[in-house]
Amino acid sequence: MPPKRKAMGAQEGGNNVVGNLTNLIQEQTRMHGEQIQQLLDMQQRTQEQNPQAHAPPVRPDNPHAVYEKFRKMEPSNFYGSSDPIVAEEWVKSLDIIFDYMRIDDADKVLCVIFSLKKEARIWWEGAKLDVDMETLTWDKFKGDHSKKWRQTSPPQEGNNLHSDGGDASWPKFYPVDDVKKALSNKPKPKPKLKPTKIKASITPITVLIILPERCKDKRVFFLKQLTSRLLLVTSPYKINGVPLRRVNQTYVIGTSTKVDISGVNIEKFDNKYFAKQVEKKKKKGIL
Secondary structure (H helix, E strand, C coil): CHHHHHHHHHHHHHHHHHHHHHHHHHHHHHHHHHHHHHHHHHHHHHHHHCCCCCCCCCCCCCHHHHHHHHHHCCCCCECCCCCHHHHHHHHHHHHHHHHHHCCCHHHHHHHHHHCECHHHHHHHHHHHHHCCCCCCCHHHHHHHHHHHHHCCCCCCCCCCECCCCCECCCCCCCHHHHCCCCCCCCCCCCCCCCCCCCCCCCCCCEEEEECCCCCCCCEEEEEEECCCCCEEEECCHHHHCCCCEEECHHHEEEEEEECCCCCCCCCCCCCHHHCCCCCCCCCCCCC
């Protein structure tokens, strides 16, 4: 008989433990339910006070309607630019449009893709291969766009690397560049002509042979080189028929014959000596 009493006591103790656990679980469930209800009531009161604070953007069922609304805002197209300011201003203009339209990220990205033209379109055709169009957000697109078009800045001094990797000289602008300068009426001085190097076979005592047809094969004496780079030559006019004249050294051939001209004064012969004399115009009515 005693063993039966012990078994009955153990069974009653187990029932008490199970009953206590059940009551504890029920009490915790009730408390959790009350807490959840309080949170729901607080959320409802907040939405009633500010109904647009957490309102999700409304996405129309027709994507074409979103694009038509986007076009009516007259957004500017982006063709790609090495100037980071142009790219940054384009993104800012789209942010202003999207703030007004109140559309989700998927529609924002689709609208922006239609605004990419030429070089920017080529960049996007390659960039979209590395992104998931289903999860692509507007912020992620702006980040990729910034890496490509907006991270370009003028190089520091001593660094002339252009955005595309090539060398470039960045022009400096100063306000005085816009100041108009007075034009000078003074004629610019003509540059002085340096004497042409004469052939080694031509010296002031050399007899030369002229090649031009008028005096072809005539022997002349080389006197000196003028400031006009021409050679001053002459010969006995009664013998050769060649007067004092100028000739280019290209049209003469030097010989081995030498003539002593030390007694000849040639200082007065220069380019002015051969200049054409200006005749005075006669006044009409005067004989």
